[in-house]
Amino acid sequence: MSGPTLADIARAAEVSTATVSHALNGTGRLTDSTRRRVREVATTLGYGPQRSPRTANTLGVAVTTYGGSAWNFLEVPYFARLLTAATATAHSHGYALMILPATSGAEAPWHTLTVDGMLLLDSPTDDPVLRALRARGIPLVFDGRPVDPRPGDVWVDNDHTATTREVLTHLAASGAQRIALQAGYGDEHYTQAVTRAYEQWCHEHGRTPLFFTFDPYDTSGHSFDAVFTARTCDAVYTVYDPGGRQVLAAAARHGLRIPDDLRLVCVSEDPAYAETDPPVSTVTLNPSTIAETAVTALVSRLSPTAPPPPQGALTVPAVLHPRRSSHPRHTSPSLM
Structure with missing residues (x-):
């Protein structure tokens, strides 16, 4: 094998070659800090097995x-x-x-x-x-x-900016005035892009942003309690799959009727949302594509023979599926 050896890593990490072997193979009784430090040194030196x-x-x-x-x-x-x-x-x-x-x-x-x-x-x-x-x-x-x-x-x-703007425009057209965003759990581009698009849309339309941080363990949606009690929110766009069920649970607990008191759109691939009461509007990100x-x-x-793929972004369109949860009864009865 070309490149650094176990002995090279051991010298750089100031440990024995046996410790290096255990750290790289997930064996032995090493502390997490030692195992992590050895692996970081190995990465820095460019260590890795050759393909066979x-x-x-x-x-x-x-x-x-x-x-x-x-x-x-x-x-x-x-x-x-x-x-x-x-x-x-x-x-x-x-x-x-x-x-x-x-x-x-x-x-x-x-x-x-x-x-x-x-x-x-x-x-x-x-x-x-x-x-x-x-x-x-x-x-x-x-x-x-x-x-x-x-x-x-x-x-x-996906084009998360375009999708977010489409959802917010849809909710505003249904009569929603105080649209909240449930996001912010991760630190990946998806969360960042949706949050920026939401803030920009609110700025353009003179709306005050209202954020909820998604908690995967908050199955009853208690993070919505204060706002739902005060009736200071009339729509929620949640960008994680469990968020829709959290909103439904919280709305039921606070006596909010969906969609008359509260509109809801959820990013999800779960077909069960089409069978809830009322059916929930969803955004599919088209993960299969x-x-x-x-x-x-x-x-x-x-x-070695195929043409290289284009560099940068390859965009797959997301699709909004409007259902009853984001259409008050008097506006779109055909969507029941």
């Missing part, structure tokens, strides 16, 4: 937003649909797809992972996974614009 025929034609995919905490992203309809389509697209190009766990802690495999290329989903600010993969020279394509893109980066995303586009672009980056 045994592991060729393998792509990796990882959800790195909220890094450092283990969470089951497969429970989220967006990620479930995206990964299903990504797997099918990878297989159609002759690649296996390895889905990595959502963690960037000391036990994470980023410093020793052997793949041809990686698809990163919702890479946040100062993403340690992204740093490790860049240092090792592994080809990347992003789902969602990287916060700090480099020349040559390729990402697939995003996955197909991203995996195809990654395969193109890896092929």
Whole structure:
């Protein structure tokens, strides 16, 4: 293997070669700080296993937003649909797809992972996974614009500014005067772009911004209690899938009728929202199309004969599906 050896890493990290081996392979009884420091030194030195025929034609995919905490992203309809389509697209190009766990802690495999290329989903600010993969020279394509893109980066995303403005305009046309945004949980481009678009729209239309920070554990929507009690909000745009159910629960608790007292639009791929009472208006980000586009672009980056994918953004349109939750009865009875 060319490049730095275990002995080189051991000297730089001031530990034994046995400690380096344990740190890189996730074995042994090491503290998290020691394991992390050794892996960071290895990344800085450019250490990484060489690809072998045994592991060729393998792509990796990882959800790195909220890094450092283990969470089951497969429970989220967006990620479930995206990964299903990504797997099918990878297989159609002759690649296996390895889905990595959502963690960037000391036990994470980023410093020793052997793949041809990686698809990163919702890479946040100062993403340690992204740093490790860049240092090792592994080809990347992003789902969602990287916060700090480099020349040559390729990402697939929606136009979140246009989508946010479309939703807000839709809610305003329904009669909403005090539209709140539930967002702000992550530090990826998606959250940042939606928040900026919301603030700009409010400024242009003389509205006062009203923010709610999404809490995945607030299943009853208690974060809305104060505002719903005071009746100082008549519409909510929530950009995470569970947010719609949180609003429905809070509205029921406070006796708010949807859509007469409170309009609601939720970003979600969950078909159950079409069956709630009332049916909830949703925005689909089209994750299946995003996955197909991203995996195809990654395969193109890896092929010595295929033309390289365009650099920068590959845009997939999002679609607003208006339902009863954002249309008062007297305006659009046909949408029931």
